[in-house]
Amino acid sequence: MSDDHDTERPEYDPTDPAPPSREPPLRSTAPQGEYTIEQVGTGIAIAAVGLLATFGLALLLA
Template sequence: MTDDNGDTSEYDPQEPTPPEREPPYRQTAPQSTFTGSQVGIGLIVTLVGVAVTFGVPLLLG
């Protein structure tokens, strides 16, 4: 397998024989920790969204 730079790689998914070593670990959806301020901002955004979703129709109705 050749990449754009012309380098060859040991791992080829089309090759039936496995490579001598495992392919590099790929993390597609990392879950990182949240800080307290990020949680607070998310809570405020949620409360504003709920207030707009339910408050505006109640005020207009």
């Protein structure tokens, strides 16, 4: 096994950190985008079906 990968990396000196040569890329994390009316409606419908199944079955079986 060769140690060639160590020659590409400069020696780290914690007392004199070097700033990056360029700015890091902008990050985009979800859910920052806006939702459409259809997406909101689908989410509400799925939540309603889930609540109906959870509480409806419990009331039916009680």
